[in-house]
Amino acid sequence: MRSLAIYGKGGIGKSTITANISVALAESGYRVLQIGCDPKHDSTRLLLGGFTQSTVLDLLKERSNPPTLGDVILTGYKGIKCIEAGGPEPGVGCAGRGIISMATFLNKSGLDLNDFDFVIYDVLGDVVCGGFGVPMRNEYSNEIYVVSSGELMSLYAANNIAKGIRNFSNPCGKLAGIIGNERGVKGEDQLLEEFAERLGTRLLTIFPRRELFREAELNCMTIMEYAPQSELADQFRKLAELIASGPGTVLPAPLEEDELLELNLVYCDGRSLRRVPRPERTRTMAFEPTPDFSIARPQLKREVRPTHFADRDPLHGCTLGGAHNVTAQLRDCVTVMHSPAGCAYMSIDGLMSVGYRGKLSALPHLLPNLLSTSIGEEHVVFGGEGHLEELIIDAHRRLRPRAIFLITSCPVSIIGDNWDQIVRKLCSGGIKVIPVQSEGVIGGDYQRGMVNAYRAIADEFIDRTVSPQPDRLNLVGERNTSRFADRNFASMKEIFEGLGLRVNCRFVRDTTTEEVRNFLRGEVSVLASKDALCTELRSLLYDGYGAEFLDAAFPVGFHETVEFVTKLGERFGRERAADDLVASAERDYTAAKGSLKRALSGKKVMIFSYTQHLDWLIATLLDLDMQILKLCLYDSCTERNFRSAYKGLVDVESGYPPEKRGQDIIDMKPDLVLTNYIPRELVGDAVYDIIPLSPLNGFYGGLEQARAWAQKMRVRFQEGWREDAELFDLAP
Numbered sequence: 154m155r156s157l158a159i160y161g162k163g164g165i166g167k168s169t170i171t172a173n174i175s176v177a178l179a180e181s182g183y184r185v186l187q188i189g190c191d192p193k194h195d196s197t198r199l200l201l202g203g204f205t206q207s208t209v210l211d212l213l214k215e216r217s218n219p220p221t222l223g224d225v226i227l228t229g230y231k232g233i234k235c236i237e238a239g240g241p242e243p244g245v246g247c248a249g250r251g252i253i254s255m256a257t258f259l260n261k262s263g264l265d266l267n268d269f270d271f272v273i274y275d276v277l278g279d280v281v282c283g284g285f286g287v288p289m290r291n292e293y294s295n296e297i298y299v300v301s302s303g304e305l306m307s308l309y310a311a312n313n314i315a316k317g318i319r320n321f322s323n324p325c326g327k328l329a330g331i332i333g334n335e336r337g338v339k340g341e342d343q344l345l346e347e348f349a350e351r352l353g354t355r356l357l358t359i360f361p362r363r364e365l366f367r368e369a370e371l372n373c374m375t376i377m378e379y380a381p382q383s384e385l386a387d388q389f390r391k392l393a394e395l396i397a398s399g400p401g402t403v404l405p406a407p408l409e410e411d412e413l414l415e416l417n418l419v420y421c422d423g424r425s426l427r428r429v430p431r432p433e434r435t436r437t438m439a440f441e442p443t444p445d446f447s448i449a450r451p452q453l454k455r456e457v458r459p460t461h462f463a464d465r466d467p468l469h470g471c472t473l474g475g476a477h478n479v480t481a482q483l484r485d486c487v488t489v490m491h492s493p494a495g496c497a498y499m500s501i502d503g504l505m506s507v508g509y510r511g512k513l514s515a516l517p518h519l520l521p522n523l524l525s526t527s528i529g530e531e532h533v534v535f536g537g538e539g540h541l542e543e544l545i546i547d548a549h550r551r552l553r554p555r556a557i558f559l560i561t562s563c564p565v566s567i568i569g570d571n572w573d574q575i576v577r578k579l580c581s582g583g584i585k586v587i588p589v590q591s592e593g594v595i596g597g598d599y600q601r602g603m604v605n606a607y608r609a610i611a612d613e614f615i616d617r618t619v620s621p622q623p624d625r626l627n628l629v630g631e632r633n634t635s636r637f638a639d640r641n642f643a644s645m646k647e648i649f650e651g652l653g654l655r656v657n658c659r660f661v662r663d664t665t666t667e668e669v670r671n672f673l674r675g676e677v678s679v680l681a682s683k684d685a686l687c688t689e690l691r692s693l694l695y696d697g698y699g700a701e702f703l704d705a706a707f708p709v710g711f712h713e714t715v716e717f718v719t720k721l722g723e724r725f726g727r728e729r730a731a732d733d734l735v736a737s738a739e740r741d742y743t744a745a746k747g748s749l750k751r752a753l754s755g756k757k758v759m760i761f762s763y764t765q766h767l768d769w770l771i772a773t774l775l776d777l778d779m780q781i782l783k784l785c786l787y788d789s790c791t792e793r794n795f796r797s798a799y800k801g802l803v804d805v806e807s808g809y810p811p812e813k814r815g816q817d818i819i820d821m822k823p824d825l826v827l828t829n830y831i832p833r834e835l836v837g838d839a840v841y842d843i844i845p846l847s848p849l850n851g852f853y854g855g856l857e858q859a860r861a862w863a864q865k866m867r868v869r870f871q872e873g874w875r876e877d878a879e880l881f882d883l884a885p
């Protein structure tokens with residue numbers, strides 16, 4: 154597949170020329186897709202007999218569900234496939250951003266460009282903002298052709314496009330030539346020749362001004378269809394042949410403004426030409442499909458994955474924060490956020506505040522390892538790539554990290570910064586930059602960002618040649634934002650060591666790239682939870698790397714932990730050690746349970762929860778002879794499937810509407826209400842306590858929670874703190 158972009162000033166005739174080239178290529182047997190990237194959406198009209206097709210952007214705007222490929226592709230003359238991007242009305246919105254949205258849609262739609270021999274983008278060239286530059290990027294086009302007449306403004310636009318090509322393309326450039334379209338100005342042909350020569354490219358052909366163009370257009374046809382025997386049709390055939398033969402592409406040398414003016418004066422007024430020596434900046438290369446200059450990271454094309462963990466609004470967090478949650482855990486790496494400073498602040502503040510509350514050990518390395526490009530007005534207007542490049546080079550020089558993760562924010566995607574190119578350039582210069590698929594909320598929610606980061610780390614560092622070593626375990630998906638993270642690791646480690654096992658790699662928490670590299674030394678991997686995130690990580694590592702997983706996750710509470718230790722003992726042939734561990738824990742658990750029962754036995758409990766894995770909690774309540782009145786499960790953004798060994802024993806209501814809670818508590822009169830978030834208005838006489846989203850692991854996790862319930866109940870009866878509301882005039 155070859156991918157062409159045809160640029161030119163609005164009204165210069167590039168859509169007519171593009172449609173005719175498409176037909177000429179199709180006539181030679183090539184499979185062609187033409188994509189119109191002009192808000193006027195008339196690129197494909199002549200291929201469709203004058204029919205104006207629905208545009209991608211209109212369909213995206215009008216429909217609540219995304220359109221399908223069938224909605225946006227029509228088949229035109231000679232079987233040419235046609236797509237129109239569309240765009241906003243003049244004077245409103247951002248047409249450039251529209252091009253980015255169209256490109257993202259096509260990426261996600263499953264369109265396989267390899268089904269075509271030629272994909273041709275027909276792009277408006279007046280406005281070379283980030284969005285209009287998208288078809289110039291390496292992942293979209295291999296060659297760029299510019300349509301121009303000899304008029305000053307047309308040449309001016311063509312020169313600007315050449316500047317854009319210098320910014321966007323690979324080191325060898327991709328300007329494939331100028332296509333002349335006469336307007337009848339004085340000395341036009343020579344002027345175009347001279348212009349092309351100065352750019353360092355060639356003039357492929359010049360189409361004369363002919364009434365036939367207008368006639369064909371009035372009949373809603375291309376010249377190729379309307380007058381196939383005409384000279385013009387032959388000229389298009391020759392041009393198509395030239396294109397198909399693979400013309401040389403160059404890195405153009407755009408003209409200075411006064412140079413451009415002088416050229417015009419020379420040819421229009423016959424003034425003498427001042428030969429300005431051109432800098433040696435052009436380089437010709439033979440055509441090769443999608444030249445690859447990414448030495449360290451060949452695969453930079455943005456992959457498409459679902460953005461939400463569950464398709465429920467509102468979006469929970471953004472991919473930027475989620476990705477940083479994970480990349481921050483590699484002690485020998487640096488994370489660069491291409492973002493406003495506020496995004497970096499929000500992200501680090503989230504990690505640090507949880508860290509401080511939980512007195513986590515993984516904190517010290519977090520701050521120096523996060524840098525932000527702090528993009529502002531200036532970068533939005535002029536592009537932030539240069540600043541990003543400087544920051545990464547500086548971070549590489551000062552901090553000497555093993556790798557630099559690049560996480561992008563939504564503003565960067567909205568303006569269409571071409572950071573891919575910077576990554577390629579830096580990687581080819583020896584700096585290891587690992588882009589994590591992000592784009593803020595555009596890329597998805599917090600957990601999607603986490604998975605993207607885990608994937609990037611695995612792809613980059615896990616060494617597939619490493620062999621498993623006995624008695625080594627990997628830990629996968631530890632909760633970095635849990636205040637119990639360190640305590641949980643300690644209690645799990647105690648169990649592993651009790652069975653004579655060693656932790657090989659924590660994927661990914663407070664670790665190094667070397668430990669990740671040796672991930673496959675771990676004989677077995679253990680998930681930190683069975684939630685949706687960990688389930689996806691398991692697939693990632695099992696499908697991608699053949700990692701074996703224990704059929705149990707970090708346990709909470711006595712009964713889960715007994716099962717966990719037993720399975721671990723069986724897997725590693727340490728049954729005796731596992732039995733001893735369980736027996737000793739059982740003695741301690743029974744003693745602790747006895748004292749708590751005195752305070753809690755017979756108490757009535759209601760549970761309101763977003764988390765759906767609650768067997769540890771139910772088991773603890775039942776162990777303490779407490780009475781569960783009702784288990785109310787809210788719709789969760791990340792989990793839907795309630796699974797429980799106690800399903801028949803407990804009254805469960807799934808999809809519970811939060812507004813029912815108050816009345817249910819008044820009606821059912823529980824002594825204790827357990828919930829993920831304690832509401833501001835407390836109804837009834839119950840004591841309220843939190844169900845941690847990430848509870849304490851190990852034999853005693855459930856009892857630790859129960860200890861808090863017992864304490865709260867004691868405090869309430871002795872002190873009557875609720876009466877304090879009257880002091881502050883808050884009583885109803």
Ligand code: SF4
Nearest residue numbers: 471473496562563593
């Ligand atoms: S949603 Fe966008 S702007 Fe907000 S923190 Fe995330 S990346 Fe930054």
